[in-house]
Amino acid sequence: MRKYLAIVLVSFSLAGVGAGCAPQLAVLSAVTKTINNPVTKEDLFQIEASLKLVTTGLKTYRRLCLQDAVDKNCRSNIEAIQPYSRQVEPLVVELTSFVRTNDQINAIVVYKRLVNIYTSITTEAAARGISLGV
Amino acid sequence: MNYEKIMAVLQKGLAALPALIIAGTDVMPLIKRMGAVASGAKVTDAELDALEASIKSDLDEFNSPLPPR
Numbered sequence: 670m671r672k673y674l675a676i677v678l679v680s681f682s683l684a685g686v687g688a689g690c691a692p693q694l695a696v697l698s699a700v701t702k703t704i705n706n707p708v709t710k711e712d713l714f715q716i717e718a719s720l721k722l723v724t725t726g727l728k729t730y731r732r733l734c735l736q737d738a739v740d741k742n743c744r745s746n747i748e749a750i751q752p753y754s755r756q757v758e759p760l761v762v763e764l765t766s767f768v769r770t771n772d773q774i775n776a777i778v779v780y781k782r783l784v785n786i787y788t789s790i791t792t793e794a795a796a797r798g799i800s801l802g803v
Numbered sequence: 804m805n806y807e808k809i810m811a812v813l814q815k816g817l818a819a820l821p822a823l824i825i826a827g828t829d830v831m832p833l834i835k836r837m838g839a840v841a842s843g844a845k846v847t848d849a850e851l852d853a854l855e856a857s858i859k860s861d862l863d864e865f866n867s868p869l870p871p872r
Contacts, residue, residue: 710845710846710848710851711840711844711845711846713846713851714837714840714846714850714851714854715837715840715841717851717854717855717858718833718836718837718840718854719837720858721830721833721854721857721858721861722830722833722834724858724861724862724865725826725829725830725861726826727861727865728826728861728864728865729822729823729825729826731864731865732822733818733819733822734869735869735870736818736819737815738815738818738819738822739815739819744869747865747869748869751865751866754862754865754866755862755866757858757862758858758859758862761855761858761859762855765851765855769848
């Protein structure tokens with residue numbers, strides 16, 4: 670029993686540490702994007718991967734909320750984050766299109782908007798006590 | 804000490820465990836891949852397509868209206 674508990678705790682620790690470090694790599698480069706420092710496929714991957722970590726956390730939080738397994742304010746927390754999370758998908762589609770066609774002027778604009786939305790979601794979640802591990 | 808309250812909290816924690824473990828193990832390969840890309844590995848279109856589909860699936864679920872209590 671202790672062995673299984675230890676495995677579970679290690680899994681959580683690793684996921685938390687990994688999720689806590691990796692997204693920073695993507696977000697830190699957002700402010701420096703210019704025509705001379707274009708948005709590459711690799712930048713696109715990093716921001717999308719950061720978003721994936723967040724959406725995994727949000728989806729899990731919602732599932733647990735519907736099972737009454739998290740805090741009692743979870744419904745209002747979810748409804749407060751949804752206005753931000755609803756903006757993500759169209760921006761991801763736009764950014765992908767701009768990067769693939771190498772339309773860097775629009776890619777940089779959308780990239781920065783996506784980073785701002787990412788920051789808004791993680792800030793709102795943290796303010797409401799939701800740990801997304803990022 | 805109110806043992807009933809403690810047991811209720813423990814029960815909630817145990818109910819949450821499977822979902823948390825699945826979420827943690829699901830993202831571990833992605834975190835490793837982020838590290839590799841940050842170190843210079845190249846990304847394929849197929850990889851981006853899969854990632855976008857996965858984000859869309861998560862968001863469709865999270866953004867849908869909450870069912871009545």
